[in-house]
Amino acid sequence: xxxxxxxxxxxxxxxxxxxxxxxxxxxxxxxxxxxxxxxxxxxxxxxxxxxxxxxxxxxxxxxxxxxxxxxxxxxxxxxxxxxxxxxxxxxxxxxxxxxxxxxxxxxxxxxxxxxxxxxxxxxxxxxxxxxxxxxxxxxxxxxxxxxxxxxxxxxxxxxxxxxxxxxxxxxxxxxxxxxxxxxxxxxxxxxxxxxxxxxxxxxxxxxxxxxxxxxxxxxxxxxxxxxxxxxxxxxxxxxxxxxxxxxxxxxxxxxxxxx
Amino acid sequence: xxxxxxxxxxxxxxxxxxxxxxxxxxxxxxxxxxxxxxxxxxxxxxxxxxxxxxxxxxxxxxxxxxxxxxxxxxxxxxxxxxxxxxxxxxxxxxxxxxxxxxxxxxxxxxxxxxxxxxxxxxxxxxxxxxxxxxxxxxxxxxxxxxxxxxxxxxxxxxxxxxxxxxxxxxxxxxxxxxxxxxxxxxxxxxxxxxxxxxxxxxxxxxxxxxxxxxxxxxxxxxxxxxxxxxxxxxxxxxxxxxxxxxxxxxxxxxxxxxx
Numbered sequence: 001x002x003x004x005x006x007x008x009x010x011x012x013x014x015x016x017x018x019x020x021x022x023x024x025x026x027x028x029x030x031x032x033x034x035x036x037x038x039x040x041x042x043x044x045x046x047x048x049x050x051x052x053x054x055x056x057x058x059x060x061x062x063x064x065x066x067x068x069x070x071x072x073x074x075x076x077x078x079x080x081x082x083x084x085x086x087x088x089x090x091x092x093x094x095x096x097x098x099x100x101x102x103x104x105x106x107x108x109x110x111x112x113x114x115x116x117x118x119x120x121x122x123x124x125x126x127x128x129x130x131x132x133x134x135x136x137x138x139x140x141x142x143x144x145x146x147x148x149x150x151x152x153x154x155x156x157x158x159x160x161x162x163x164x165x166x167x168x169x170x171x172x173x174x175x176x177x178x179x180x181x182x183x184x185x186x187x188x189x190x191x192x193x194x195x196x197x198x199x200x201x202x203x204x205x206x207x208x209x210x211x212x213x214x215x216x217x218x219x220x221x222x223x224x225x226x227x228x229x230x231x232x233x234x235x236x237x238x239x240x241x242x243x244x245x246x247x248x249x250x251x252x253x254x255x256x257x258x259x
Numbered sequence: 260x261x262x263x264x265x266x267x268x269x270x271x272x273x274x275x276x277x278x279x280x281x282x283x284x285x286x287x288x289x290x291x292x293x294x295x296x297x298x299x300x301x302x303x304x305x306x307x308x309x310x311x312x313x314x315x316x317x318x319x320x321x322x323x324x325x326x327x328x329x330x331x332x333x334x335x336x337x338x339x340x341x342x343x344x345x346x347x348x349x350x351x352x353x354x355x356x357x358x359x360x361x362x363x364x365x366x367x368x369x370x371x372x373x374x375x376x377x378x379x380x381x382x383x384x385x386x387x388x389x390x391x392x393x394x395x396x397x398x399x400x401x402x403x404x405x406x407x408x409x410x411x412x413x414x415x416x417x418x419x420x421x422x423x424x425x426x427x428x429x430x431x432x433x434x435x436x437x438x439x440x441x442x443x444x445x446x447x448x449x450x451x452x453x454x455x456x457x458x459x460x461x462x463x464x465x466x467x468x469x470x471x472x473x474x475x476x477x478x479x480x481x482x483x484x485x486x487x488x489x490x491x492x493x494x495x496x497x498x499x500x501x502x503x504x505x506x507x508x509x510x511x512x513x514x515x516x517x518x
Contacts, residue, residue: 049312049335052311052312052313053308053311053312054311072340075339075340075343075344076308076335076336076339076340077335077339078339079338079339079340079342079343080334080335080336080337080338080339080340080342080343081331081334081335081338081339083338083339084334084338084339084360084362084363084408084416085334085416087360087362087363088362088410088414088415088416089414091362091365091410091412091414092412092413092414093414096364096365097362097363097364098359098363098364099359099360099362099363100357100358101343101346101358103343103346103347103350103356103358104343104346104356104357104358105355105357105401106350106355133401136399140395142364142392149343151347151350153350153351154351155347155348155350155351155352156347157343157344157347
């Protein structure tokens with residue numbers, strides 16, 4: 001029997017902060033006919049609110065640390081404000097969404113990132129996705145909307161990379177469904193020239209990926225994104241694309257990741 | 260066939276802010292053997308955070324108004340911070356909780372409170388509870404934890420009275436289950452003397468309720484709570500109790516509401 005197609009879509013924080021782009025994106029997302037899962041980033045809103053609350057951004061060796069105040073703000077802004085507003089907007093479009101963080105339904109279990117040179121604080125690396133719970137929602141016609149917050153068994157919430165959440169959810173769903181993964185961010189795809197938005201590479205396979213890395217063409221921000229893509233591809237996700245807020249439209253310009 | 264018992268429990272904001280009481284309450288809640296639903300208030304945390312963010316509390320005729328900034332803060336604090344932390348703490352106790360606001364799964368639909376003398380802003384009065392969705396969670400062994408936020412079909416989130424959410428959810432569930440409703444707040448029950456915490460009235464029926472009201476014995480804060488209780492009692496909820504953070508313990512002192 002052919003597996004049902006499920007689409008996992010990640011929307012980046014910068015797109016969420018642009019009201020027009022978000023509106024258009026949510027229209028497109030609502031119109032997707034397959035069962036679907038949305039994972040959203042948070043953007044700079046958490047930083048702004050942390051500043052207003054008088055919380056200092058803690059950096060070690062140029063890396064941001066998620067201290068006790070930061071995880072509070074992230075839970076408020078990502079898990080509350082952004083998540084619930086996206087859900088309400090999807091409901092208004094006839095999409096029966098449900099807003100979740102990793103603790104809800106034990107859906108995304110993580111453990112604190114190991115302390116090597118740096119203690120990142122409340123940053124969690126995913127150890128388990130509860131695919132059967134997520135699948136039970138999809139089978140009821142309910143569309144999960146995840147903020148990038150996970151939890152550990154002892155009741156601690158953890159800040160988690162949104163691209164990793166998307167990749168891990170897609171990998172877990174691919175055991176049950178024919179799973180596709182779309183990353184929507186501020187660029188039209190992977191660019192050969194970071195200053196030229198039109199220099200989109202249409203298709204990247206592993207060989208080209210390694211070449212581009214060796215030639216230093218891929219910008220630093222793209223490296224973990226592409227790493228997540230190939231990880232997902234090697235674990236059963238069938239179709240992976242990177243593009244901007246128009247990615248879900250037919251005939252969008254984008255980068256396709258292939259084996 | 261006898262209906263399954265479901266317990267709807269409301270925990271007030273002041274109890275949530277007391278770390279020891281909350282811990283103990285969540286232990287007791289986790290140990291309840293029936294399927295259960297938790298509704299939580301928010302307490303003063305939202306006001307404190309609003310102040311820190313520089314948002315003024317808007318009052319009209321001594322009544323608090325939920326303006327655009329207030330509903331933002333409520334969504335952050337009640338829908339995010341408090342809700343997700345309670346869920347994570349329940350998960351740590353082996354209770355498979357899911358944190359929801361009214362928009363999630365279209366569970367609590369409301370409409371903006373009608374403007375008469377006062378425009379309360381983003382305050383919603385409940386028009387529909389999605390009982391079949393809530394029931395589908397319970398049947399999967401998933402325990403819903405609601406913040407007191409509802410939504411309208413046009414995608415707006417609304418601040419909603421937590422006691423009303425509890426009463427309306429209990430009323431809706433009573434069509435499917437033998438539903439019990441517990442209000443946990445800072446007192447041991449309804450008091451004959453507001454300054455004497457031990458003056459708990461063990462049982463209140465409608466006749467006594469009217470007598471107490473006429474004699475001015477019931478404090479102003481208790482009036483809407485008791486109104487909600489009798490409403491729920493008349494709409495199929497079988498057992499209603501009011502008490503403090505120990506209410507869920509066996510042999511707790513409390514007030515029972517009876518027909």
